Each structure stands twice: as structure tokens, then as C-alpha cells.
Amino acid sequence: MSKRHSTKYKIDRRLGENIWGRPKSPANRREYGPGQHGQRRKGKLSDFGVQLRAKQKLKGYYGDISEKQFIKVYKEASRLKGDTSENLIGLLERRLDAIVYRAKFVPTVFAARQFVNHGHVKVNGQRVNIPSYRCKPGDVIEVKEKSRQMALVLEATQLAERDVPDYIDADHNKMTATFNRVPQFSDVPYPVQMEPNLVIEFYSR
Incomplete structure (x- = not known):
């Protein structure tokens, strides 16, 4: 990693x-x-x-x-x-960490990488801990049962600042998401x- x-x-x-x-x-x-030169005028x-x-x-x-x-x-x-x-x-957008982030299972894309890396996610019933794992249309991504009550997960599902895009079907009751299709650039929020x-x-x- x-x-x-x-x-x-x-x-x-x-x-x-x-x-x-x-x-x-x-x-x-x-x-x-950031830094001491951050306020310099930029050409x-x-x-x-x-x-x-x-x-x-x-x-x-x-x-x-x-x-x-x-x-x-x-x-x-x-x-x-x-x-x-x-x-x-x-x-x-096919990266597993990107899909976990898009499905609002975690609050940030950095948290998504760590969440996957620590083994909290399954793809089609199999545990996958590689953030760059490439998902295919039809793949079902789920949060492991033991990880569903983590504060990080509960906080993320309540976030109002972003919505789940239409190329992902997310069910926050079951903590599963289906990757429906590979999005076009215009589809990505x-x-x-x-x-x-x-x-x-x-x-x-």
C-alpha cells in the first residue's frame, strides 16, 4: 500500500x-x-x-x-x-475505495482506502482488502456485519453534503451497494x- x-x-x-x-x-x-510563501502572488x-x-x-x-x-x-x-x-x-470510478466512498459507507475517500485496507469490505461475498481492486458492473459491495456499527460508518450514511450517484444502488439498511455500470464523465458528481x-x-x- x-x-x-x-x-x-x-x-x-x-x-x-x-x-x-x-x-x-x-x-x-x-x-x-499552505506554508510561509503561500500568500505570494501567483503569475x-x-x-x-x-x-x-x-x-x-x-x-x-x-x-x-x-x-x-x-x-x-x-x-x-x-x-x-x-x-x-x-x-x-x-x-x-471502478476502484473499490471510490465505490465505497460513493456509496456513503465512509465520510472521505481517504477513510475509504483505510476501510478497505483493514478488511471491512466484501465484494460478491468475498473479503477484499485492496483499495485499487477494480469492480465490474453487477458486483455487490457490502460492509462486513461486524463493521456496520462503527461510528465512522454511521456518520457517513447521515451526511447531507453529497448524494449517491445513480450508477450505484446503495442500501444503507443492509449496508450493501451494487455497482450498476461504468459511469461517463458527466455522470460523476x-x-x-x-x-x-x-x-x-x-x-x-
Whole structure:
């Protein structure tokens, strides 16, 4: 499992956007970056800078995936038929930790990674502890019975700040979710504007 070196709030502040739409994000109060030079005036970004920022934002949103892992997903997306940027989003949304987060079993995408890693989740009745495990349409994801009363889980199901998207059927009474289909980019409820086309440009330079 790759280690995340920066805190989620620093990712928010570095990018200057509340990328998960969380009410407690410091980006809501301080739009400048962290550290002693955070308030320096920023010049206009070059094309490379714009592409890099789009990549950092998308990579950060899914739990600050490691660069090595992200490049692997990009290469796979570019090999698939169709629009590479749509394929990239589809592959990221098929990650088990992303589905656990989307189904509102946990409050944050970082908690989803840890929740899966600690063995609290089953896919089609089998325990899976790999956050990057790729689900297929029709897969049933469930929280283990012993884990259903965890404070983290109970808190997440009551969150009003986000809804479960229509490509996932979640039942919070049984703590199960069915992954119905691979979503299009337009189906994914990002709180901020994501630009996967710029990410593709960044890697295809």
C-alpha cells in the first residue's frame, strides 16, 4: 500500500479549491496555499502548469494516488477503445475505495482506502482488502456485519453534503451497494470542475 505523505487539507489548500466539497475544508476560509510563501502572488500558469494542476487535482481527489499507479491507469485508459479521458474516469470510478466512498459507507475517500485496507469490505461475498481492486458492473459491495456499527460508518450514511450517484444502488439498511455500470464523465458528481482532457494532454506530451 502506498503511503500518503501530505494531509488531505494541504492538498485542498495547495490547489486552492475544496476538491471534495467538505464544509470543514480550510480552502473555504483561506484560498492561498499552505506554508510561509503561500500568500505570494501567483503569475499566470503556462499550458504545462494548467495541465499539471488538472492532473494533481484529479489524482488528489481519488485519495492522492501515487504517480506510478496513476500513470498505470492512464496507460490502460489509452489502450481501451473510445475517448481516453472518459476511459480514465471510468477506470478511476471502478476502484473499490471510490465505490465505497460513493456509496456513503465512509465520510472521505481517504477513510475509504483505510476501510478497505483493514478488511471491512466484501465484494460478491468475498473479503477484499485492496483499495485499487477494480469492480465490474453487477458486483455487490457490502460492509462486513461486524463493521456496520462503527461510528465512522454511521456518520457517513447521515451526511447531507453529497448524494449517491445513480450508477450505484446503495442500501444503507443492509449496508450493501451494487455497482450498476461504468459511469461517463458527466455522470460523476465532482464538487469542482475536473478536466481529464488536460490530464491526457499532460501525459501524451
